[in-house]
Amino acid sequence: MGATYYARPHALVRAMLGRLLRLQEKRRLIAAEKVDEVLRQLRSTPYAAEVEEATQAGQGPRQVERALERNLVRAYGRIIHALDGPPQALVIEMLRRVEVDNLKAILRGLATRAPVEEIRAVIVPLNRWALVPVERLLAVRSVPEVVEALDRLPYARPLAAALERYEREHSLFPLEVALDLDYLRRLWARAEALHGADRASAQRALGMRYDVLNVTWLLRYKLVYRLSPQEIFNYTLAYGLRVNDETIRRAATASNLAALIDALPQPYREVLAPLQDAGIARMEVALRRYLSREALAFLSGYPFQVGVILSYLYLKEAEVRDLIAILEGKSLGQRPEEIQALLWSEL
Amino acid sequence: MILTPVPMARIFLVTLAGDLPRATEVLGHAGIVQLVPVADLGPWAQSLTWPEAEALAAQYDSLQRRVGAILRALTLRSTPPAQPVEIEPHRAAALADQRLAQVEAQVREIEQRERALDEEAHRLAVAAQQLQLLARLRVNLEELRQLEFLYFAAALVPEENLERLRGSLAGLPHALVPAARRDKAYLVFAFTKRELAGPLEQALQSAYAQHAELAPDLSGTPAQALRQVQAREMALLQERGRLEQARGALAARWRAEVERIAWLVAVNGAAVEAWRHLGQTEHTRLTAGWLPASALPEVEATLSEALAGRFVLRVSPPPPAAPSDESTRLQPPTQLRNPAPARPFEALVTTYGQPNYHELDPTLFAALLFVLMFGIMFGDVGQGAVLAAAGWLLTREVGLRGNRTFGWILLAAGASAMVFGALYGTAFLTEGLLRALWFEPLSNPTYFIQVAVIFGIAVITLGLALNMANALRARDRVRFIADRRGLIGLWFFWGAAYAAYTLISGRPLGTVASLLLVGVPVVLMALLEPFLGFLRGKRWPGFLVIVQSSVETFDTAVRYISNTVSFVRLAAFAIAHEGIGIMVFILAGLVSGVGGAAIVVVGNILVIGLEGLVVFIQALRLEYYEFFTKFFRADGTPFRPFRLPG
Numbered sequence: 001m002g003a004t005y006y007a008r009p010h011a012l013v014r015a016m017l018g019r020l021l022r023l024q025e026k027r028r029l030i031a032a033e034k035v036d037e038v039l040r041q042l043r044s045t046p047y048a049a050e051v052e053e054a055t056q057a058g059q060g061p062r063q064v065e066r067a068l069e070r071n072l073v074r075a076y077g078r079i080i081h082a083l084d085g086p087p088q089a090l091v092i093e094m095l096r097r098v099e100v101d102n103l104k105a106i107l108r109g110l111a112t113r114a115p116v117e118e119i120r121a122v123i124v125p126l127n128r129w130a131l132v133p134v135e136r137l138l139a140v141r142s143v144p145e146v147v148e149a150l151d152r153l154p155y156a157r158p159l160a161a162a163l164e165r166y167e168r169e170h171s172l173f174p175l176e177v178a179l180d181l182d183y184l185r186r187l188w189a190r191a192e193a194l195h196g197a198d199r200a201s202a203q204r205a206l207g208m209r210y211d212v213l214n215v216t217w218l219l220r221y222k223l224v225y226r227l228s229p230q231e232i233f234n235y236t237l238a239y240g241l242r243v244n245d246e247t248i249r250r251a252a253t254a255s256n257l258a259a260l261i262d263a264l265p266q267p268y269r270e271v272l273a274p275l276q277d278a279g280i281a282r283m284e285v286a287l288r289r290y291l292s293r294e295a296l297a298f299l300s301g302y303p304f305q306v307g308v309i310l311s312y313l314y315l316k317e318a319e320v321r322d323l324i325a326i327l328e329g330k331s332l333g334q335r336p337e338e339i340q341a342l343l344w345s346e347l
Numbered sequence: 348m349i350l351t352p353v354p355m356a357r358i359f360l361v362t363l364a365g366d367l368p369r370a371t372e373v374l375g376h377a378g379i380v381q382l383v384p385v386a387d388l389g390p391w392a393q394s395l396t397w398p399e400a401e402a403l404a405a406q407y408d409s410l411q412r413r414v415g416a417i418l419r420a421l422t423l424r425s426t427p428p429a430q431p432v433e434i435e436p437h438r439a440a441a442l443a444d445q446r447l448a449q450v451e452a453q454v455r456e457i458e459q460r461e462r463a464l465d466e467e468a469h470r471l472a473v474a475a476q477q478l479q480l481l482a483r484l485r486v487n488l489e490e491l492r493q494l495e496f497l498y499f500a501a502a503l504v505p506e507e508n509l510e511r512l513r514g515s516l517a518g519l520p521h522a523l524v525p526a527a528r529r530d531k532a533y534l535v536f537a538f539t540k541r542e543l544a545g546p547l548e549q550a551l552q553s554a555y556a557q558h559a560e561l562a563p564d565l566s567g568t569p570a571q572a573l574r575q576v577q578a579r580e581m582a583l584l585q586e587r588g589r590l591e592q593a594r595g596a597l598a599a600r601w602r603a604e605v606e607r608i609a610w611l612v613a614v615n616g617a618a619v620e621a622w623r624h625l626g627q628t629e630h631t632r633l634t635a636g637w638l639p640a641s642a643l644p645e646v647e648a649t650l651s652e653a654l655a656g657r658f659v660l661r662v663s664p665p666p667p668a669a670p671s672d673e674s675t676r677l678q679p680p681t682q683l684r685n686p687a688p689a690r691p692f693e694a695l696v697t698t699y700g701q702p703n704y705h706e707l708d709p710t711l712f713a714a715l716l717f718v719l720m721f722g723i724m725f726g727d728v729g730q731g732a733v734l735a736a737a738g739w740l741l742t743r744e745v746g747l748r749g750n751r752t753f754g755w756i757l758l759a760a761g762a763s764a765m766v767f768g769a770l771y772g773t774a775f776l777t778e779g780l781l782r783a784l785w786f787e788p789l790s791n792p793t794y795f796i797q798v799a800v801i802f803g804i805a806v807i808t809l810g811l812a813l814n815m816a817n818a819l820r821a822r823d824r825v826r827f828i829a830d831r832r833g834l835i836g837l838w839f840f841w842g843a844a845y846a847a848y849t850l851i852s853g854r855p856l857g858t859v860a861s862l863l864l865v866g867v868p869v870v871l872m873a874l875l876e877p878f879l880g881f882l883r884g885k886r887w888p889g890f891l892v893i894v895q896s897s898v899e900t901f902d903t904a905v906r907y908i909s910n911t912v913s914f915v916r917l918a919a920f921a922i923a924h925e926g927i928g929i930m931v932f933i934l935a936g937l938v939s940g941v942g943g944a945a946i947v948v949v950g951n952i953l954v955i956g957l958e959g960l961v962v963f964i965q966a967l968r969l970e971y972y973e974f975f976t977k978f979f980r981a982d983g984t985p986f987r988p989f990r991l992p993g
Binding site for chain 1 (some may be wrong): 401402404405409412413416458505507508510511512514515516518519531546547549550552553554555557797956
């Protein structure tokens with residue numbers, strides 16, 4: 001895939017990059033007094049249509065958050081339309097992360113016996129790219145029935161394998177981890193199906209994200225869930241750019257946080273070392289900010305490669321996630337500096 | 348004119364919302380309109396997009412998946428009904444949803460029984476595998492279940508987790524033995540010290556392994572237990588037979604209804620898929636698309652009849668050719684029109700790229716050149732006849748189906764090889780069987796190389812001529828004159844070729860003639876394009892632009908030379924063919940009797956297979972790199988009209 005193939009998608013991505021919010025706009029959103037003020041400001045951004053639609057329907061901040069995610073799906077859609085072949089399959093697979101989140105929301109809803117309308121409200125429709133029959137899933141009454149209803153879809157196999165543990169442990173953790181690992185494995189396989197320079201570019205862009213996921217999971221599994229080294233190893237990914245099996249093994253057997261960070265390769269060691277006392281949430285944010293910086297750096301490299309598209313999509317995802325964090329922060333009455341500390345983009 | 352694609356017309360069809368289904372039927376059954384998404388028409392059309400059609404399309408995607416699942420479960424096929432299906436997506440979706448729900452309930456029951464049988468069969472198979480491994484032990488299973496110092500676990504590990512499981516156990520004293528693979532899972536036996544049972548269990552659990560301990564309902568020695576398993580498997584087989592009968596009865600009961608619904612969903616789904624491209628206002632729908640200009644009167648007449656004149660049809664000619672750096676999204680699609688003998692060779696062209704609507708279709712030239720070049724490189728009457736015969740068999744689909752296009756190409760290439768074989772006097776690698784009608788390649792390689800280079804000059808000249816013809820068709824005088832593959836390029840190419848000829852023949856050109864033939868066109872190539880670009884409205888070419896143009900000119904000049912030299916391979920392969928023949932016969936001469944004959948036969952087979960393949964690739968390479976790059980933009984899109992099933 002060369003310049004001819006990427007000419008149109010690249011032009012589109014450049015145009016869409018120009019529609020990402022500027023730093024000043026984000027600062028103004030954080031400084032807003034209340035949620036209503038945030039919504040008013042969002043009406044003069046590329047999210048206007050979704051926000052308008054949600055607020056006109058009298059929906060609250062939660063629904064506005066879903067509306068923002070619909071904007072993300074739309075951005076994916078535009079890029080998918082501009083591609084074909086293996087790069088398109090890769091981007092469609094990336095979009096399916098939203099579907100994995102939808103599935104998790106349905107499973108959580110069922111496990112907590114939440115009303116169907118409440119579950120439906122947090123589902124982000126994937127339109128043409130959806131595999132999951134959401135309405136059918138909303139009609140079932142138990143987690144095993146969900147697995148049955150997913151018959152022949154790629155999500156059924158990992159969930160079926162984890163079902164026995166769910167029924168034994170009454171915890172969604174094994175189901176959610178199984179879904180995540182399986183999805184990320186399939187996504188990596190899509191990157192491996194690309195050819196030549198495109199494959200290298202995709203593996204680099206995705207590899208960094210996988211590294212950050214592995215490091216984040218290591219921190220949580222080790223410090224929050226206190227899992228054994230065997231479990232930590234099995235619940236992490238075999239793919240990545242700099243974090244490999246040996247890194248994971250050393251970090252999983254580390255005796256304390258300092259040793260864990262010491263076991264990590266650069267630049268993650270450098271990113272996390274100063275934050276040892278800051279808590280896991282701050283460390284995760286620092287890793288995400290590192291990813292945002294790398295995505296921006298990727299965009300200034302050779303333009304005709306799939307990595308540029310993946311980097312844009314990461315930035316867009318981070319922006320939507322940040323807007324949701326701002327809305328939630330404002331709803332909870334957090335101070336601007338508290339909100340700012342949670343954002344994936346540096347201001 | 349066969350060198351140009353079928354002339355297209357752009358249509359904008361406005362219908363009343365209520366008439367859209369009928370209009371869709373007319374267009375869908377005609378199968379001659381390629382729809383253009385309204386969003387692609389320009390900013391003015393952005394507000395016309397039709398989100399409801401997107402939602403309907405998503406609904407039909409889901410219906411199609413459900414129908415597919417039922418068809419698979421009942422081993423039915425979607426077949427067209429006697430009466431045509433009407434397009435009513437909303438009603439059809441509601442009806443399909445309701446009917447499918449009824450069938451699904453019963454299909455689910457069958458599937459649940461099937462799944463239960465599968466699970467039992469799986470459990471028994473795992474047990475049988477375990478017992479076969481333990482068959483030689485003469486101890487009772489009860490004793491095996493209670494080992495004192497060792498911890499033993501049998502488990503089914505999803506295949507994608509096996510390597511991760513191994514990695515997680517590094518550093519823990521253990522043995523992990525994969526015993527068998529079944530349904531994307533490995534049956535593994537894991538052993539460790541009893542006090543390390545905890546970490547081993549954690550590892551198995553986090554690898555989503557499912558315990559497959561020796562079935563508690565089996566007893567006695569492994570051999571006795573195996574017999575129990577076999578008896579149960581027999582019973583299971585009988586149960587499966589009963590299930591198949593039930594499935595057959597269900598299929599017979601629902602066949603007509605499911606097939607009707609499947610077709611209803613297929614037709615309405617295709618219509619809705621087409622509607623995603625349309626635009627809408629409150630009461631009207633806008634269809635934009637391309638169709639062959641000759642089909643326009645018929646489409647208009649059919650629409651008039653079907654919609655009783657309630658529509659507006661605006662027709663416009665295709666827009667002029669887009670410059671190479673602009674989007675071709677709004678350009679018409681290309682439908683090639685070649686005579687039947689050349690049609691199989693369209694595959695050679697479209698493999699490189701689809702001609703755009705405004706450029707000449709190179710299929711005819713590509714066909715002639717490919718056949719000619721293959722023959723030149725693979726000249727052999729006997730082997731050519733074998734290839735031609737193989738091609739003919741492929742066209743008749745003898746043995747291999749679905750390779751008719753390739754068969755025709757092979758037939759033509761083989762025939763060409765036969766002709767050149769007669770010219771070289773070669774048959775089945777043998778010289779002297781036939782009298783050479785032209786010359787024997789190995790006897791005069793220098794002459795052959797000269798012929799190949801002259802042939803190359805002719806091919807490249809043809810490429811440049813086609814580029815200039817494309818420029819004239821696009822009324823692009825600048826490209827005709829100043830393009831490096833235009834008139835100036837041709838001036839340089841012929842000038843350089845003549846200068847090289849005089850140099851080789853020992854009568855080099857003088858300084859003035861050299862400058863005139865080679866120097867002047869090089870300077871013009873470097874300067875003229877940027878300056879004429881300026882005259883066409885581009886920015887004033889700065890210093891950097893001139894430097895860039897000079898570098899590109901140097902590159903072009905080198906390419907002209909290398910492209911021409913590249914044609915030497917025509918002679919090289921023909922000479923190599925004869926050389927291989929001599930080698931085969933020398934080897935055959937070393938072995939007496941049947942052995943020698945066998946070497947000749949095997950040698951011929953190898954040459955037909957290997958050299959034939961290499962020559963095929965080389966002929967294609969010469970077309971793609973030396974010929975097509977001179978004129979062929981290949982940025983068109985194929986004509987893919989909207990068609991309703993049936």
